Amino acid sequence: MEWDSIVAEYLAVCQIRRAMDLLFTDAQDEFRHQVRRWLEANVPSEARGTGPLRSLDTAEGFEAHRLWERTMYDARWSVVSWPAEFGGRGVGLMEWLIFEEEYYRAAAPTRVSQNGIFLLAPTLFEFGTPEQQARFLPSMASGEVIWCQGWSEPDAGSDLAGIRSRAERAGGSAGADASASGGWVLNGQKTWCSRGAFAHWLFGLFRTDPAAQKHRGLTYFLVPMDAPGVTVRPIAQLDGETGFAEVFFEDVSVPENQVLGTVDQGWSVAMATAGSERGLSLRSPARYTEAAGRLLSLYRQRAERDPVAARRVADAVARAVIDAEAYKLHTYWTATRVLDGGSVGPEASMNKVFWSETDLAIYEAALALLGEEAELFGADGHPSSWLDGFLFALAGPIYAGTNEIQRNVVAERVLGLPRV
Numbered sequence: 001m002e003w004d005s006i007v008a009e010y011l012a013v014c015q016i017r018r019a020m021d022l023l024f025t026d027a028q029d030e031f032r033h034q035v036r037r038w039l040e041a042n043v044p045s046e047a048r049g050t051g052p053l054r055s056l057d058t059a060e061g062f063e064a065h066r067l068w069e070r071t072m073y074d075a076r077w078s079v080v081s082w083p084a085e086f087g088g089r090g091v092g093l094m095e096w097l098i099f100e101e102e103y104y105r106a107a108a109p110t111r112v113s114q115n116g117i118f119l120l121a122p123t124l125f126e127f128g129t130p131e132q133q134a135r136f137l138p139s140m141a142s143g144e145v146i147w148c149q150g151w152s153e154p155d156a157g158s159d160l161a162g163i164r165s166r167a168e169r170a171g172g173s174a175g176a177d178a179s180a181s182g183g184w185v186l187n188g189q190k191t192w193c194s195r196g197a198f199a200h201w202l203f204g205l206f207r208t209d210p211a212a213q214k215h216r217g218l219t220y221f222l223v224p225m226d227a228p229g230v231t232v233r234p235i236a237q238l239d240g241e242t243g244f245a246e247v248f249f250e251d252v253s254v255p256e257n258q259v260l261g262t263v264d265q266g267w268s269v270a271m272a273t274a275g276s277e278r279g280l281s282l283r284s285p286a287r288y289t290e291a292a293g294r295l296l297s298l299y300r301q302r303a304e305r306d307p308v309a310a311r312r313v314a315d316a317v318a319r320a321v322i323d324a325e326a327y328k329l330h331t332y333w334t335a336t337r338v339l340d341g342g343s344v345g346p347e348a349s350m351n352k353v354f355w356s357e358t359d360l361a362i363y364e365a366a367l368a369l370l371g372e373e374a375e376l377f378g379a380d381g382h383p384s385s386w387l388d389g390f391l392f393a394l395a396g397p398i399y400a401g402t403n404e405i406q407r408n409v410v411a412e413r414v415l416g417l418p419r420v
């Protein structure tokens with residue numbers, strides 16, 4: 001894209017900004033200062049001798065991240081938007097976005113509890129019984145129990161409704177009509193469970209009515225990873241870390257009170273989780289505006305050293321920074337709609353395409369600025385944070401539903417185009 005049109009687009013974004021009321025209230029500003037003060041005093045840092053934590057995809061790093069979750073929970077910062085009875089502060093969506101901005105500004109550790117607090121928790125609030133909420137939410141907020149997501153199977157990723165893992169009534173009868181007393185027996189295999197190697201519980205989809213149409217006859221289960229019959233096999237990644245796992249279920253007994261939502265209606269429960277994963281909660285804009293800010297600093301450093309080389313990447317840098325800012329504005333707009341009683345719906349798929357492509361654009365621009373230096377490993381034997389970030393950004397268009405699938409959803413359900 002030409003530099004002139006990028007500048008025009010940036011001015012348009014600024015205009016939108018002026019047209020919207022993006023001023024925070026005094027109470028929100030005060031909330032921001034409180035968050036900032038606490039994070040400045042507590043985020044692990046070299047100055048405090050607590051340094052950056054090891055990757056949460058290692059056993060040691062996983063435990064260190066859990067301890068951090070506990071520290072936040074004890075000060076009631078781990079789940080600010082949840083009601084106080086579950087460990088939160090009962091603040092609104094805007095305050096949560098402010099919290100996220102401060103969290104990334106402080107370079108605080110990646111949330112090891114993210115599958116629980118950002119994906120399962122909103123679903124528990126919507127579909128869980130009061131007993132389930134009281135049982136699962138506090139231990140999730142404190143980091144005592146870390147959850148993983150058991151959806152994908154070796155032959156069902158994009159085609160999630162094609163899963164074959166099954167749940168049968170303990171007495172042998174099937175589906176919602178069967179007696180509710182005896183619980184369920186699970187069999188099958190899940191794969192690509194992030195943090196599955198270390199997690200304590202799994203939320204997963206299982207087929208409960210094999211005779212029903214594909215999207216029907218599925219049920220959403222909550223399963224402890226140490227239940228008899230559950231086998232976890234870590235999957236080594238290219239970098240040698242083993243947070244990923246495949247999970248096997250062999251006659252695993254699950255009581256009735258670990259069904260989330262209605263039996264055979266698990267698809268709509270799962271779509272609520274997917275809405276959180278693609279929409280507002282998993283990837284707040286602060287993640288990208290913070291990385292875009294670092295990209296700008298990198299650009300300035302490089303431009304001082306070699307202006308001609310840096311100029312070649314200027315368009316890509318500008319593009320990435322504008323996109324991060326646009327995503328932030330879009331999110332505030334969505335949050336305003338939600339606060340006015342609206343919902344996110346299939347637009348979450350647009351979000352997902354946008355955040356994953358913006359992330360990749362930021363890291364690609366950084367690598368282009370760094371040139372061959374990008375590939376140097378640090379004295380600690382680890383790749384630079386730009387290379388590490390780039391490798392993870394490559395996965396963005398795949399996890400949470402591939403971008404091809406999200407584009408299909410946008411075409412059919414947002415734009416109303418015919419199915420091909």
Ligand SMILES: Cc1cc2nc3c(=O)[nH]c(=O)nc-3n(C[C@H](O)[C@H](O)[C@H](O)COP(=O)(O)OP(=O)(O)OC[C@H]3O[C@@H](n4cnc5c(N)ncnc54)[C@H](O)[C@@H]3O)c2cc1C
Nearest residue numbers: 149150151152157158192193194395398399400401402404
């Ligand atoms: C970093 C990472 C973390 C993950 N974490 C988890 C997790 O915690 N839990 C979990 O359950 N899963 C997880 N996954 C798995 C992820 O959800 C799947 O990889 C994803 O849904 C794609 O499924 P698949 O790999 O089977 O690819 P496939 O479905 O086999 O797709 C292969 C290719 O075909 C394309 N394609 C397929 N169908 C269509 C179509 N109808 N139209 C157009 N293109 C199509 C896809 O876009 C893709 O490019 C994770 C994946 C990654 C990369």
